[in-house]
Amino acid sequence: MASKPAVRTAARSEALDLRSPFERWAESRTSLLATAATAAASRPGPASDPESTARSVCAEVVHALWDERTQGDRQWLTPWKERGTSLHLKQLATRVAKSIRDLSVIEAAYLISSLYTALLPSQVRAERGAFYTPPVLAERLLDLVAAEGVDWLTVRALDPACGGGAFLAPLANRILNDHRIQCLPPRERMHHLEDRLAGIEIDAFAAWMSRTFLQLIAYPLSQSTGKELEIPIFQGDALRVAQHRRFDLIIGNPPYGRVSLDTEQREVFRRSLFGHANLYGLFLDAALRWRSPAGLVAFVTPTSFLGGQYFSRLRDLLLKEAPPLVVDVVEARTGVFESVLQETCLAVFGPNPGRTTVVHLLDVSDRTVKATRAGAFSLQQSAGCPWFLPRSPAQARLAARIASLPTRLQDLSYKASTGPLVWNRHKGQLRSAFQRHTYPLIWAEAVRKNQFGFTYRSRAHAPFFAPEKAQDHLLCGGACVLVQRTTAKEQDRRLVACAVPPEFIARWGKIVVENHVNVLHATGPDPVDPVALAAILNTSTVDQVFRCLSGTVAVSASELHALPLPPREVFQTVAQLVAKRDPGPELDAEVEAIVARAYGVETV
Numbered sequence: 239m240a241s242k243p244a245v246r247t248a249a250r251s252e253a254l255d256l257r258s259p260f261e262r263w264a265e266s267r268t269s270l271l272a273t274a275a276t277a278a279a280s281r282p283g284p285a286s287d288p289e290s291t292a293r294s295v296c297a298e299v300v301h302a303l304w305d306e307r308t309q310g311d312r313q314w315l316t317p318w319k320e321r322g323t324s325l326h327l328k329q330l331a332t333r334v335a336k337s338i339r340d341l342s343v344i345e346a347a348y349l350i351s352s353l354y355t356a357l358l359p360s361q362v363r364a365e366r367g368a369f370y371t372p373p374v375l376a377e378r379l380l381d382l383v384a385a386e387g388v389d390w391l392t393v394r395a396l397d398p399a400c401g402g403g404a405f406l407a408p409l410a411n412r413i414l415n416d417h418r419i420q421c422l423p424p425r426e427r428m429h430h431l432e433d434r435l436a437g438i439e440i441d442a443f444a445a446w447m448s449r450t451f452l453q454l455i456a457y458p459l460s461q462s463t464g465k466e467l468e469i470p471i472f473q474g475d476a477l478r479v480a481q482h483r484r485f486d487l488i489i490g491n492p493p494y495g496r497v498s499l500d501t502e503q504r505e506v507f508r509r510s511l512f513g514h515a516n517l518y519g520l521f522l523d524a525a526l527r528w529r530s531p532a533g534l535v536a537f538v539t540p541t542s543f544l545g546g547q548y549f550s551r552l553r554d555l556l557l558k559e560a561p562p563l564v565v566d567v568v569e570a571r572t573g574v575f576e577s578v579l580q581e582t583c584l585a586v587f588g589p590n591p592g593r594t595t596v597v598h599l600l601d602v603s604d605r606t607v608k609a610t611r612a613g614a615f616s617l618q619q620s621a622g623c624p625w626f627l628p629r630s631p632a633q634a635r636l637a638a639r640i641a642s643l644p645t646r647l648q649d650l651s652y653k654a655s656t657g658p659l660v661w662n663r664h665k666g667q668l669r670s671a672f673q674r675h676t677y678p679l680i681w682a683e684a685v686r687k688n689q690f691g692f693t694y695r696s697r698a699h700a701p702f703f704a705p706e707k708a709q710d711h712l713l714c715g716g717a718c719v720l721v722q723r724t725t726a727k728e729q730d731r732r733l734v735a736c737a738v739p740p741e742f743i744a745r746w747g748k749i750v751v752e753n754h755v756n757v758l759h760a761t762g763p764d765p766v767d768p769v770a771l772a773a774i775l776n777t778s779t780v781d782q783v784f785r786c787l788s789g790t791v792a793v794s795a796s797e798l799h800a801l802p803l804p805p806r807e808v809f810q811t812v813a814q815l816v817a818k819r820d821p822g823p824e825l826d827a828e829v830e831a832i833v834a835r836a837y838g839v840e841t842v
């Protein structure tokens with residue numbers, strides 16, 4: 239009888255709101271996004287500036303968070319001034335700050351700073367590589383460096399792309415919570431912190447958020463010392479600042495994406511560049527320079543540096559100066575970074591020649607992370623060679639063996655290259671039907687698992703090509719195997735290959751291969767059977783081996799050259815088998831078993 243009103247009261251009471259702060263935040267975030275859109279649309283003056291809207295919305299939320307946590311004491315807050323803040327926005331910001339009152343400053347800071355990136359125009363977000371790190375991953379990286387011997391009492395740490403303070407804030411917490419620092423008087427604690435941390439950030443608003451969140455963490459110290467916390471956070475381009483200080487720890491989640499460099503910068507980073515420059519590769523190179531001799535670099539990065547050709551010189555540099563000591567691969571299904579498609583890892587680099595690299599597989603959810611040790615692996619030491627590291631438990635068993643398998647494509651008398659025809663440069667030469675002096679045009683659609691299909695469903699795929707004079711380089715003849723260059727992310731395999739039937743080549747003489755297809759040409763005097771080569775590339779085992787050297791959906795000629803393959807005899811066995819058996823699941827299973835044994839495993 240008495241319980242009814244109590245339940246009703248509880249349901250109305252904010253203090254007993256049973257939704258998690260994250261759920262409440264998600265609701266507030268949705269209304270904030272809508273308000274931001276309205277604010278942007280109703281701004282007076284010239285075309286609305288979404289960046290300025292993002293700043294004004296988030297500044298109001300940061301101010302409200304500050305007021306909520308300090309009972310409105312703004313003595314140590316330098317507010318952000320942005321034009322066009324409405325009363326409605328202020329009220330909404332206060333509601334948001336309330337909705338996350340149960341969260342730590344670090345979790346609240348992440349939610350607010352990721353609201354900022356969500357409000358930025360997608361092009362600006364992509365150009366700056368502004369995808370902020372969730373607290374669970376930042377804490378995990380800090381645990382890894384602590385396990386590598388970083389001491390919170392003495393560490394000097396730099397985040398060169400500090401965003402909203404995803405690493406600086408938990409670093410400050412760890413330093414302040416160290417019992418050896420806790421026993422110091424407040425003024426010394428404050429000095430100590432100021433002396434230990436530094437940040438660089440190109441985006442002035444993000445730099446302000448970093449500074450403000452750190453000041454909020456140090457608010458009790460400011461109260462007792464009467465002094466504002468002053469962590470040096472430099473606003474500018476980290477790749478162009480002269481950095482004279484050395485740090486024991488360079489930590490962060492640097493931006494990534496291809497960039498074109500001017501001559502001066504190309505010269506600065508020449509030692510680690512091979513072809514296209516990628517921002518995160520430049521940050522890794524720069525971090526090696528900012529590091530003290532025994533210092534560590536701990537970065538969240540895409541995994542492409544482990545195997546990609548563009549990172550071959552960077553790998554050589556890392557091997558010489560600071561090889562990866564630990565790599566945590568974030569499991570693909572997790573989707574930790576909103577709208578980031580690349581496979582991600584946490585890696586700690588440091589001086590320790592000859593040591594193996596420990597790999598963990600990370601299963602990340604909103605607020606927890608589960609790490610499973612996959613093993614310790616030796617890195618390939620030869621120049622430019624990819625490093626074979628597993629991204630799943632199945633690959634862990636393979637990765638230990640494949641580095642020692644010597645056979646590569648060239649030992650089987652094949653050479654890989656990219657299909658030479660970039661169709662939109664030759665639009666006028668595409669033909670919808672055979673004519674004199676035309677050749678079959680092979681699109682990726684023709685390449686299926688162990689099956690070549692010269693009939694196209696897509697109407698955009700013209701089946702013939704009319705080469706002009708001096709375009710012999712576009713023609714390809716002789717025995718060859720085709721491999722798709724990209725597969726869809728959700729597709730269960732990366733390698734899709736087929737042999738071009740000899741009778742097809744005999745009929746047409748030559749073929750023209752489009753740019754989304756890799757061509758493996760028979761080169762030497764004794765190439766292995768192309769049908770067997772395709773069948774072996776199509777096995778799940780080789781697919782998993784390939785994934786140990788590439789975390790992307792792209793399959794490049796250089797990766798195909800680097801792929802460890804079974805010895806020649808296995809190709810002969812498979813060639814005999816496919817010659818006398820009908821295609822189908824039974825044959826596939828037999829080939830699979832033969833290939834798995836060649837890699838020293840039963841199945842994958």
Ligand SMILES: C[S@@+](CC[C@H](N)C(=O)[O-])C[C@H]1O[C@@H](n2cnc3c(N)ncnc32)[C@H](O)[C@@H]1O
Nearest residue numbers: 366369370371399400401404440475476491493
């Ligand atoms: C991937 S976010 C990571 C931010 C933060 N460290 C974190 O983990 O949440 C990369 C950050 O680098 C900043 N950035 C991009 N280019 C930069 C540059 N050349 N120098 C300094 N910061 C840069 C972006 O504005 C963005 O805040």
